[in-house]
Amino acid sequence: MDKPLKTPPPYPIASVDHALRAATILQMEGGATVSQIAERLGVARSTAHRLLAMLVYRDFAVQDEDRVYRAGPVLELAAHSQSLVSRLRAAALPHLHRVVDLLDETTNLIVRTGDTTRFIASVECRQALRVGSREGMVFPAHRTTTGLLLLAELTDEELEEVYAPERYRDRPAERPDLARLRTELRRLRRNGFAVNKERSERGLVAVGVPVRDRDGTSLAGLSVSMPGVRYDPHRLQPLVAVLETTARALEEDLAEQH
Structure with missing residues (x-):
């Protein structure tokens, strides 16, 4: 018809x-x-x-x-594969809601496109003082928790390409110091998680882990965001454990869709 x-x-x-x-x-x-x-x-x-x-x-x-x-970054998301983004978001939302139920902190799913990250799903917690939804927003990759984790997957050559000086000719102050960034990324690779203390937004702390494909490639990042006044370093390991368990469950759901 x-x-x-x-x-x-x-x-x-x-x-x-x-x-x-x-x-x-x-x-x-x-x-x-x-x-x-x-x-x-x-x-x-x-x-x-x-x-x-x-x-x-x-x-x-x-x-x-x-x-x-x-x-720009919003339209470049198509190059990341819109079908993949839609599939990731649909599969992740039930898991994000479960994390919010467990931790009562706002939970997000983020993908990287070039030197930026985009929040493709966000579920707010119920607390009066909370981090609001970031869904649809774009941030510099090196200033977000999961952006750093996704950059950590790149080789030195790939990182150089992402942050090639000519890309920042008209905005040199926005280009990160690559020597310092590489040092930080090596530490993140060893840890397997990242903590962002007011790096992207004042008064905000986020903790994140990667979500991987069956071949081990990072597809996205899973994070919780909270007001800095509520972050307790002693809670870090339990937070990471919940996120890692959730990431593995999401990975299993994605694998079953193939």
Whole structure:
């Protein structure tokens, strides 16, 4: 049976349509300038500039040193395999709820794309003082718990490629010190877990472990986040034990789906 033709909504919002079309152009065609987007959409350059600025703000686009706009972390998630992300999220949610039941702290599932990490699932705890949902948010990989764990899986050559100086030509202050980062990643490989104390956000502490495929490749990271005032170092090992047990159970569920 043929699919029905798409019909436009009765009250279309032109600005939303323009933003979505601009995002699609960046994702499908690799990049565009303000003038090119303006021409394709049939809008003024000032309008195209405002659209692209909002896409950059929401991580749907980035602007490189030659002023060309390209797909940002949100759109690059497709390269990570959208089907894998959807499968990970669906399989993980029951496990995240169980961790929240056990620990009463907000629990997250995170994937890495290049030098960023994206929260693909988040379940809030019930405490009045809590870390809110981070679902959909993007952070620098080297500033998040599970981002560090996923970076620890890379070889020195792969790490160099992720943090190549030319990628940071217009934002050198955001490039981490690779010598210090390698030292930290070696320690994380030995430990098998990571602790983030106010590295990504003030007043927040997170603990995380990797979630692996059947061949041992890290697919994602599982973490709990809590206000720093509630973190007790003496709780670290029990927290890690719950996370590792949960990660193994999630891995088994994912393996059964193949």
